[in-house]
Amino acid sequence: MRSSRIEWPTVGVAAAIAGGFGSVLVWHDRMPIAATLVALAVLGGWYNSLQHEVIHGHPTPWPRLNSALAIVPLGLVVPFADYRDIHVAHHREPELTDPARDPESFYVSAEKWGRSSAPRRAMFHIMSTLAGRLVLGPVVFAARHWRYGLRQSDIRKAAGRVVGHVAGVIAVLLVVRASGLPIWIYVAGVSWGGGALSLLRSFAEHRNVDQGTRSAVVRSGRFFSLLYLNNNLHHTHHAQPWVPWFELPAAHSALDGDRAAAAGAGLYRGYREVIRRYLVVPFDRPAEVADAPMVSLTLANGLTGGVEPTA
Numbered sequence: 001m002r003s004s005r006i007e008w009p010t011v012g013v014a015a016a017i018a019g020g021f022g023s024v025l026v027w028h029d030r031m032p033i034a035a036t037l038v039a040l041a042v043l044g045g046w047y048n049s050l051q052h053e054v055i056h057g058h059p060t061p062w063p064r065l066n067s068a069l070a071i072v073p074l075g076l077v078v079p080f081a082d083y084r085d086i087h088v089a090h091h092r093e094p095e096l097t098d099p100a101r102d103p104e105s106f107y108v109s110a111e112k113w114g115r116s117s118a119p120r121r122a123m124f125h126i127m128s129t130l131a132g133r134l135v136l137g138p139v140v141f142a143a144r145h146w147r148y149g150l151r152q153s154d155i156r157k158a159a160g161r162v163v164g165h166v167a168g169v170i171a172v173l174l175v176v177r178a179s180g181l182p183i184w185i186y187v188a189g190v191s192w193g194g195g196a197l198s199l200l201r202s203f204a205e206h207r208n209v210d211q212g213t214r215s216a217v218v219r220s221g222r223f224f225s226l227l228y229l230n231n232n233l234h235h236t237h238h239a240q241p242w243v244p245w246f247e248l249p250a251a252h253s254a255l256d257g258d259r260a261a262a263a264g265a266g267l268y269r270g271y272r273e274v275i276r277r278y279l280v281v282p283f284d285r286p287a288e289v290a291d292a293p294m295v296s297l298t299l300a301n302g303l304t305g306g307v308e309p310t311a
Helices: 009-029 031-054 063-068 082-093 108-116 118-127 128-151 153-177 183-203 222-227 234-239 245-254 257-262 270-277
Strands: none
Touching: 009 031, 009 153, 009 245, 031 082, 082 108, 082 153, 108 183, 118 128, 118 153, 128 153, 128 183, 128 270, 153 183, 183 270, 234 245, 234 257, 245 257
């Protein structure tokens, strides 16, 4: 649903992101490399959150202006148009997490598991841990979106998107090079670090359950709430996807979103809990594949109180 007003908090976020990138490019030579990488990762993850907000029709009534705030490929690897199409399809899908229908699902069908080689199954296991998702996930995420874009039936449209994205990437890298910031630092910080931060958020977002919501909730403090623009309140975001990020907490309370998530996909006390429980431990094990319609391999979840989900 398109915004009918100018949502100034979101405009402020866009301005802060632009100012942050500009500041890093100007003053990077006065910053330790580690600080530069962290700053770029946070800005990259924040920009991904802004792109998500724009996809949902924010922050102005004018779509072209909204797109202008998020179309520059600062993250380099994923064309904005492909991300938009995949995410819109994700929200339109009533059977969230179904790998045959939900384009954002990381579940693996029993059929795919059955025909996978041992090394590929091992990769599925690795990707089912948070460490695997954070380290390898940015590459897997990018490959998935490129495959989706190149499979479009409209060849001219797909080619146009590729050309536009490549041109944008070249422009970004030229600006980075002109600033004197080594390109490898930018890529490692924004593309890898920023992508990993976004994947930390999405790791626990959805779970296939027979009853209740399939969208989880991760309670978080001010830093992650702002970084993710309250998308950690994912049950409420899916229930009311038109609500702007700064109004999500109130909407979440009105919907009693914590209780709904705890009864369904799961309620976490924070990202520290997600990290503690699933950094190196797979969320789900691919057991009894023949009897299951799908195998949960990478969608982590847990219920507040330490209740472990069953396989």
